[in-house]
Amino acid sequence: MTPPIEFEIRRRTLLAGSAAIAMSAGLRPASAQDGAAASTPAGDSTTTVTLTVNGEPRELTVDNRVTLLDALREHLELTGTKKGCDHGQCGACTCTVNGERINSCLSLAVMHDGDEVETIEGIGTPEQMDPMQAAFVENDGFQCGYCTPGQISSARKVIEEIRAGIPSHVTGDLNAEIAITDAEIRERMSGNICRCGAYANILAAITQVAEDQA
Amino acid sequence: MRAFSYEKVADPAAAAARAAEVEGAKFLAGGTNLLDLMKLEIETPVHLIDVNGLGLDEVTETEDGGLRIGTLVTNTALSADERVRRDYPVLTRAIAAGASGQLRNKATTGGNLLQRTRCPYFYDTAMPCNKREPGSGCGALTEGAFSRQLGVIGTSDNCIATHPSDMAVAMRVLDATVETVTPNGMTRRIPLEEFHLLPGDTPQEENALMPGELITHVTLPAPVGGTQKYHKARDRASYAFALVSVALIRQPDGSGRVALGGVAPKPWRSDEADAELPNGARAVMAHLLEGARPTEENAFKITLAERALAAMLAEE
């Protein structure tokens, strides 16, 4: 017989806790956040960068705080890329940098000097849609459409990532070729949330493109 | 977000020297954790040293048959590396179980080890938190707090946060070592076991790095073989942090190693628990989780850890 796992339940610290709340509301001790440490930038707070966006070189002088997402939307007026959560949780801001999909909300514009960025505007136009865009239309892969640019940017790369042999959480044999299955597509698309719940049709659109390309 | 200045540096040693020289400086790698926290003003660096482009983005083979992973190797690249998939599959499995495809494309090896806790009170700046504001109290231990996600062992009365990384749990079971360069240009090797610190009275001190010290590589010893698995139990099937995760390496004779994620301020493993592996999941957990102090809300993690390991052992 093996011994049981013994443990003691931790009691909540009511008194210490409420005292702490009172303190944080009023008499907060000085801390790094309150400016005890250095609080002014050590140099310039703007930077000039050149990005190639949808094939065109664009020079920008931006506050260092500007994310790639805000640079695209507010400075370059490419509003196709959407802001959902601004914290890497929803995927609405997905675009590609040097051919890889990323969350543009968690990247600074100044980190991308010399990089090639592709947004939904560069993927296709209403007159000349990319196959993935056409498949989303054909399969009703959206309702409100807010998440759609991110979904499409992600979806195109998902197919490439599977073909390049990049494993996912649901991949079986790590050393074999990866099959394009519903499970693989769903897992790889989990970083793109759709508040309208168009998932089934998004999956159908991606599957259709993968099959057409095969 | 607070204003900050930004620079790129020529080489790793220069990066470390600059970081020590400029007060309030931080390194910027993938940015997926740091920028998130800067937006919330939980992190308030006044200067960012961008370490991308320092050439630390390759996985090379070491003389003793292991791998040396540059700190800027992305999580995607590391999980897909042929040698990792073949010889260290637990690492591929752990990385693929974390975050999303987009995030893994930016997340780096060093940044992943240094990502900060996902404790909801650390994120909520209206609440006390000893890690964010030393001495203010622990929001997670106040009456009515939600502690479901938080730690059950290795914690203290000042902080019960967990380290959220999946990758680090696999690296711990593989006996990885962190390589650094210090501000005066020296290199250091820190076993991953000693890299993350327990909170004690100073939960704001999270790792063994000195101010300005830069992670340059993580090395893995020669492959140990065996059957390697990573099981992540979470509230959603994908794209959620672990409630409990188990990294397992099991040899044909039944011996092996076990590390846990989601339960402690660092990947949790012990030699005594490893030695119990031939005796089953309960025997392992009786040692590994001995002295655990869960809250009422997260005591389930103890049962969950045992059952997860039992299920993994039964699979073969």
Ligand SMILES: Cc1cc2nc3c(=O)[nH]c(=O)nc-3n(C[C@H](O)[C@H](O)[C@H](O)COP(=O)(O)OP(=O)(O)OC[C@H]3O[C@@H](n4cnc5c(N)ncnc54)[C@H](O)[C@@H]3O)c2cc1C
């Ligand atoms: C929505 C979401 C879900 C997530 N889910 C998971 C999950 O399920 N599992 C998981 O494991 N992770 C998860 N993550 C976390 C993700 O893995 C981390 O954000 C990422 O690994 C951090 O790496 P980075 O390169 O972007 O780090 P950065 O944000 O660039 O840096 C993080 C910290 O490390 C420091 N740093 C970076 N490089 C170095 C270096 N070389 N030397 C010294 N200091 C350095 C920085 O100064 C900073 O303090 C998730 C993140 C998000 C946003």
Ligand code: SF4
């Ligand atoms: S558990 Fe740690 S991180 Fe969470 S509120 Fe308490 S001190 Fe802060």
Ligand code: FES
């Ligand atoms: S806006 Fe970037 S992930 Fe939500």
Ligand code: FES
């Ligand atoms: S279509 Fe509305 S959020 Fe996806």
